[in-house]
Amino acid sequence: MSEHRLSSVELDAATLPAATAEIEHERRVAIFDLVEKNSFEPAGADGGPYALKLSLLDGRLVFDIAGPEFARAHGLSLNPLNKVVKDYIAICDSYFEALRGTSPSQIEAVDMGRRGLHNEGAELLKARLDGKIAVDHETARRLFTLVTALYRRG
Template sequence: MSDHRLASVELDETTLPSATAEIEHERRVAIFDLIEKNSFEPEGSDGGPYGLKLSLQDNRLVFDITGVDYGRTYALSLTPLKSVLKDYLLICDSYYEALRGSSVTQIEAVDMGRRGLHNEGAEQLKARLEGKVAIDHETARRLFTLVCALYRRG
């Protein structure tokens, strides 16, 4: 029986920007949740589990995937994702600011927008990986969180 899942996820420390406590917490939670439950099936692989190292190199998002009998690296241009990444990071900043002193209604409104952009980014990432790695929606959401962690500037 095949085991198409991620067993480990690593963010390249050399390309990872510094982060606030909230952002660092989101990174850790996303990695934990991703490892706990994911669907990750690289094209041409008979089965996992897999290790994934994510990094940014020359304006490309790099997926370095390893498995027992599998190893492949994909470098995807960030250009198609830049708009949703920028919008998502801006609304995240608004969300963290709202948490520090806005009403519950305002926080919920910002959070709803944040979740919508997060879903949009996840679907774009899933589409960019099509033909390379098959992932489900929840895996795409958690991976998008990690892409944001790499993309965010200080």
């Protein structure tokens, strides 16, 4: 039996918002990190590895999954994720601003908030995938990073 993991992740550029070079870089790094180490088990699949294509369609994040003798798509409404993603993007912006000239204690405080929101987003995403795709906490964190990068516009 094959491992339950992602071997590739593709973004459907036709359905994603336009991005700057910086945002494109964020997306590539998020994909690299996700593929490098993950635990990804679609319900009903005997084994992977799996190829994942992410797209945005009618306000839904679509997970199109293909593996050996397995193919399925799942759509998740983005509405439950909107607030935590927007808050996470805002605190990341604050974090990068703090790195440019604030005290170490202020940087640490913003970073703690950033990590807390990242964990909150990962747990929310994991809960939204429950019954469809089983992921561990670290995979959920990496997926949340990618989802956040998809939200960012150029």
